[in-house]
Amino acid sequence: MRIEIDNVAKGYPRADGSRLSVVGSLSTTIEAQEFVCVIGPSGCGKSTLLGLLGGLRRPDDGEIRFVGERTAAGPLTSIVWQDYALIPWRSIADNVGFGLELRGVPAARRREVAREHLTMMGIEAFADNKPHELSGGMRQRAGIARALASDPEVLLMDEPFAAVDAQTRTLLQDELLQVWSKHRKTVLFITHSIEEALLLADRIIVLGPRPTRVVEEIRVPFPRPRTRDVELDPRFTELKRHLWAQLRDATLAAEWAEAKGDR
Amino acid sequence: MSEQSVPTRERAPDEPVVRYAVDPRAERPPGRGFKLLSSGLGSMVPVVVVLALWQGGSMAGLIDKTFFPAPSECVQALVELFSSGELLPNVGITAQRILLGFLLGVIPATLLGIAMGRSRWVRVLIDPLIAITYPIPVVAILPLLLVIFGTGGRPIVVLAGIISFFPAVVNAMSGVLQVDERLILMARNLGAGRQQILWKIVLPGALPSIFAGIRLAAGLALLGTIAGEFLAASDGVGSMTWRYWQIYQIDNMYATLAVIAAMGFFLTTVTLRVQRRFFSWTEGQS
Incomplete structure (x- = not known):
């Protein structure tokens, strides 16, 4: 759009x-x-x-x-936040599926989509971890996965790599x-x-x-x-x-x- | 690149040097004695030592037995109270009052606290009422409760309810207010409605604080019940303590105090277990 x-x-x-x-x-x-x-x-x-x-x-x-x-099936926009804004009591997979949950997508399908996007971001191994167990870079990968899994028309990114160290930032940009x-x-x-x-x-x-x-x-x-x-x-x-x-x-x-x- | 290193200058023999080297004392791991005392069973050692000193002092006549009967005599009194069938029914009555008072206070308090956290209108209307009633020592209104509810268990349950109401309402409200604003914005951006934000972000986020309030409330329900029983009941463990003081059976009084202490210990331990079990994630943030 x-x-x-x-x-x-x-x-x-x-x-x-x-x-x-x-x-x-x-x-x-x-x-x-x-x-x-x-x-x-x-x-x-x-x-x-x-x-x-x-x-x-x-x-x-x-x-x-x-x-x-x-x-797209999802919201008009989804934001990737500078400080990740992951829900601390949810697993990474449940965070990534959050946008789908909000519009009533059944749990099995949510898990599938979440796993797909976690794999795309290379962090499928952390699907069941809580956010605080991950590094900043991993958290932002989850943040990007959540934004994309929600399937928005427009992706809004608010200095998404400002809080990670310089080397990790390079990786995330690529x-x-x-x-x-x-x-x-x-x-x-x-x-x-x-x-x-x-x-x-x-x-x-x-x-x-x-x-x-x-x-x-x-x-x-x-x-x-x-x-x-x-x-x-x-x-x-x-x-x-x-x-x-x-x-x-x-x-x-x-x-x-x-x-x-x-x- | 070659492995050539940058040439360094030799140190002159008389050049002053400050050395930071290994210090075996600074790096010493905790010894066996410390480990033993900090273990679960080991933490009982100081308790046992105090009891043993008390017992010894009492037997040696160093401590006045009329005020501090030896622990062994208190245990004996406890066993007698138990076997005579006096203790257990009273423990049951007290436990029931604690539970009823606790529920009476905590359920409306939590609901009201959540409403206050979510709506500034509710907050602006209720906050002044709490601010002026909170500082009143709740025990002071016991006579009023006796007037309203008569004698027997009911005023005591109400007293326990009122006293456990305050920490529950305050903690529920501040828990809701302290929920990370960014998470709410995040959810709104992804299309969450007010109800979804309440159930998926606000309530789970406020839960640790709500539960901390409930823990405090449990302790205060015990306090309120015992205080009420001291003054206005003919049954329950608190009234036993009070009566044995009045008829000067100090060993029996100590025995009932030990029972009250055990009830408090039980409440604290159980609620702490629940907290550790369900809210382990609160140790880390987003």
């Missing part, structure tokens, strides 16, 4: 009664089956945008439209590329890593500081299927430098704003 974000604004009330505008009149379109990365300075409202797309909050102004026939090449879901992937965005995305949307707007959209030129070798492409370095130039001032401005307590 195509996502049209049309002049969306979102703010929060401050303690002193005034309003903090986080997302300010943001417009962009994400095509069906496109992999889009969103980067922006910290605190710029990336997560607020994700909450809006995930149906957890409604915009103060403008609207978000999901356009096209429903092709695995995501592989898995995505099979599923081809529409993906909106939030990150603060320029390299990650260049490796994964068809298109990169650069957001500015609060109130967030789209600063620039860049098409990533590397062909698919992609591997880590894109990092050796001279265009990679060039784009990286360009994106950092875009982000640098905004990041500094965000740091100043935070130091002044304007959160």
Whole structure:
């Protein structure tokens, strides 16, 4: 499905009664089956945008439209969370089957689908473990398995690899590329890593500081299927430098704003 | 790459050095004596030692027997109370009061606590009522209960119920409020409705806290029952303790105290077992 974000604004009330505008009149379109990365300075409202797309909050102004026939059996979106959000008292398999459980899929079928997705993520051996028994990387593999097993139209990923160590992150990025090449879901992937965005995305949307707007959209030129070798492409370095130039001032401005307590 | 290593400089003979080397004392594993005392049966050793000192002190005349009769005499009194048929029916009566009071307090408290955790309207209406009644020592309202419910078992059961109500309601509410907000967002994103969030996320998430409240409530139900029996009953173990104090049969009094202690120990152990059995996952998070 195509996502049209049309002049969306979102703010929060401050303690002193005034309003903090986080997302300010943001417009962009994400095509069906496109992999889009969103980067922006910290605190710029990336997560607020994700909450809006995930149906957890409604915009103060403008609207978000999901356009096209429903092709998946599951919810409109499913989120892969930065801190995994696995249910601690459930086994990994029961976590992965949670989305199916919510829409009344019988237990036997749930187990089957869960096992399929656990195998796809290479963690079928941990089906009966509890989340706290797994490493961060394993937990996020389970998080991705849950999101895909729910069979959404759109996959929303909120800095999914920010909490794992650098080596594991590399593995997870490669695995995501592989898995995505099979599923081809529409993906909106939030990150603060320029390299990650260049490796994964068809298109990169650069957001500015609060109130967030789209600063620039860049098409990533590397062909698919992609591997880590894109990092050796001279265009990679060039784009990286360009994106950092875009982000640098905004990041500094965000740091100043935070130091002044304007959160 | 070659295996060439970075050349290092020789240390000069007079260069000062701080050494961190093996310290056998720091790494010593717990010895046999410590292991024995920390084992299940070994943990009884301090108890036995205290009892033995008491027994010895009493026999040697170091401790006043009128206040502290020797443990052996208390055991003898216990056996006599048991064989005369006085003890068991009273234990049954007390146990029944504890159980009834506990259920009377805990069931509505848990339901109300969950409702308070889920709805800020219920919370804003009920919270002030709890805040002003919680600090009242519940035993102080026993006369009121006697007026309302007459004498006999009923005011005691109600007393035990009221006293076990508070920890259960407070723990149920805070358990529901402390459920990880991210899990609720996660479920909502995947299409969960309010009922599904309640049954699949909130209640299981709050269960350890709810159960902690229930454990406290069980202990307090015992406390309330015994206190009620001291003051307002002619049967039950508590009334036996009180009566033997009044007629100054101190060994019998100690025997009934031991029975009450055993009941408390039983309650604590059973509930702790249940907790460990069902809530082992609470040791780790998401």
